[in-house]
Amino acid sequence: MTTIESRPRTATVAAPQTSRRQPPRRVGDAAALVAGVGAGITVAVTIPAIIALSWSAPGALASALGIVTAMLGTYAALLSILLMARLPFLEHEVGQDRLVAWHRTLGPSTLLLIVAHVVLTTWGYAQQVNATWLSELVSLTFDTAWMLPAMAATLIMVGLGVMSWRRIRNRMRYETWHIAHLYFYLAIALAFGHQIESGSVFFDAPFARAWWIGLYAAVAAAVLVFRFGAPIRQSLRHRLTVRSVDRADHDAVHVHFRGHDLDRLHAAGGQWFSFRFGTRRWWWQGHPYSLSAGPTSTSLRITVRDLGDQSGALLSLRPGTPVFIEGPYGAMRMDTRTTDHVVLVAAGVGITPMRALLDELPPGVLADVIYRVSAEPALLVDELRAIEAASRGQVRVQVLAGTRRQWPMTPDLLTQLVPGIANADVYACGPSGFTDSVHAAARQAGVRADACHHELFEF
Numbered sequence: 294m295t296t297i298e299s300r301p302r303t304a305t306v307a308a309p310q311t312s313r314r315q316p317p318r319r320v321g322d323a324a325a326l327v328a329g330v331g332a333g334i335t336v337a338v339t340i341p342a343i344i345a346l347s348w349s350a351p352g353a354l355a356s357a358l359g360i361v362t363a364m365l366g367t368y369a370a371l372l373s374i375l376l377m378a379r380l381p382f383l384e385h386e387v388g389q390d391r392l393v394a395w396h397r398t399l400g401p402s403t404l405l406l407i408v409a410h411v412v413l414t415t416w417g418y419a420q421q422v423n424a425t426w427l428s429e430l431v432s433l434t435f436d437t438a439w440m441l442p443a444m445a446a447t448l449i450m451v452g453l454g455v456m457s458w459r460r461i462r463n464r465m466r467y468e469t470w471h472i473a474h475l476y477f478y479l480a481i482a483l484a485f486g487h488q489i490e491s492g493s494v495f496f497d498a499p500f501a502r503a504w505w506i507g508l509y510a511a512v513a514a515a516v517l518v519f520r521f522g523a524p525i526r527q528s529l530r531h532r533l534t535v536r537s538v539d540r541a542d543h544d545a546v547h548v549h550f551r552g553h554d555l556d557r558l559h560a561a562g563g564q565w566f567s568f569r570f571g572t573r574r575w576w577w578q579g580h581p582y583s584l585s586a587g588p589t590s591t592s593l594r595i596t597v598r599d600l601g602d603q604s605g606a607l608l609s610l611r612p613g614t615p616v617f618i619e620g621p622y623g624a625m626r627m628d629t630r631t632t633d634h635v636v637l638v639a640a641g642v643g644i645t646p647m648r649a650l651l652d653e654l655p656p657g658v659l660a661d662v663i664y665r666v667s668a669e670p671a672l673l674v675d676e677l678r679a680i681e682a683a684s685r686g687q688v689r690v691q692v693l694a695g696t697r698r699q700w701p702m703t704p705d706l707l708t709q710l711v712p713g714i715a716n717a718d719v720y721a722c723g724p725s726g727f728t729d730s731v732h733a734a735a736r737q738a739g740v741r742a743d744a745c746h747h748e749l750f751e752f
């Protein structure tokens with residue numbers, strides 16, 4: 294391990310040409326506002342049904358709460374689907390890692406609201422007819438139209454909720470978890486009939502009906518268009534194939550792709566695609582990989598560390614293998630910077646998007662690369678050194694070889710490595726523990742929140 298002192302730049306760099314950019318638009322806040330207004334309308338349409346309850350009879354309060362929890366729970370479920378619908382605008386501005394985090398935050402409340410709805414509504418009816426909760430549940434399920442599918446939907450959601458518990462999820466293969474998740478769509482579809490046909494909110498209420506059907510239709514259309522239609526169209530249009538595969542080091546490979554009009558993908562360094570290789574074994578699995586070089590109109594490149602069965606199998610890909618892509622995704626791009634000094638901090642294979650970002654460094658923008666590796670020679674370090682040598686001082690690369698204990702990401706370390714970091718944009722990529730610690734250290738070192746960017750290599 295070497296003791297690091299901030300290395301001076303090898304040559305003087307011209308003063309930055311570009312002025313300070315405006316902070317990125319507050320897309321997250323705007324999305325939250327729209328979602329909040331939608332929740333408000335969803336609660337508002339329940340009011341006539343709640344007023345119409347016979348409040349002097351037993352069970353009215355439970356029934357009222359049952360109605361509100363049903364509507365809000367389903368609204369939250371539709372929202373979580375929308376967050377994962379690959380809406381281009383949200384993917385571009387917010388980034389999928391944050392969208393996944395929001396989706397996960399919504400999950401427990403959705404489940405809680407749906408279960409509360411089942412418990413409260415059944416309890417309300419049970420009080421009205423003076424029956425036990427369980428007998429009322431059985432009678433509602435089997436004697437009411439559309440209730441059997443709705444009950445199946447609840448059971449699916451509870452099952453997914455249990456599977457989402459971190460201890461259980463960590464034991465499952467990613468693919469099992471992913472496929473199980475698709476049942477969520479089924480659950481939402483199964484619940485629709487009982488809402489529209491049996492729900493008091495929609496009885497003789499044209500506005501409520503239009504709002505709800507419109508909401509379902511919009512979410513279904515978003516999923517069909519952006520999760521299925523757009524990637525199919527894109528793959529047909531660009532006809533991407535594997536051009537060659539070569540070793541990057543002892544356990545990593547570069548995969549080079551060729552295709553048509555790739556500039557029309559509007560991909561940028563720092564972004565990633567989901568890649569599905571057209572071989573008998575792998576066609577059904579999409580895996581996320583970042584571009585490891587700036588894209589051109591005819592070629593793309595990724596660099597993949599062998600971390601499991603699919604990543605380990607890439608070396609055996611044949612030239613000409615067709616590739617189905619989804620993307621580009623990710624908000625960690627050069628155009629999201631707010632200053633003319635970028636600090637790219639990566640751990641391990643998290644260096645891939647940083648390497649691609651360097652290909653798009655505008656003139657006059659300084660780049661400091663901080664690369665933590667367990668041992669040298671590190672992945673892509675020869676390319677980084679070549680870029681540094683050719684940059685006439687615009688790019689500076691510092692490699693920290695050793696364990697995370699030896700190189701904890703602290704404000705002191707970052708300031709020591711990059712003295713002017715408080716006025717720079719900091720990009721971090723790697724596993725979540727790493728990006729979290731870089732983010733916290735950068736903030737403590739004085740970096741503004743809107744100048745901190747990251748990409749997580751795990752969902």
Ligand SMILES: Cc1cc2nc3c(=O)[nH]c(=O)nc-3n(C[C@H](O)[C@H](O)[C@H](O)COP(=O)(O)OP(=O)(O)OC[C@H]3O[C@@H](n4cnc5c(N)ncnc54)[C@H](O)[C@@H]3O)c2cc1C
Pocket residue numbers: 467468565578579580581582583584595596597598599600601602603604605642645646748749750751752
């Ligand atoms: C946005 C993003 C960009 C990435 N870029 C790169 C890169 O440039 N180079 C690189 O080497 N690795 C990258 N990764 C990691 C890479 O996707 C996984 O290492 C790879 O998918 C593992 O698949 P496997 O079948 O080989 O391993 P498995 O043994 O099946 O899985 C190992 C771990 O990888 C994750 N994983 C597996 N499949 C997927 C999937 N389809 N989607 C998301 N995560 C999955 C899971 O956390 C799993 O625990 C990136 C990940 C993300 C989320």
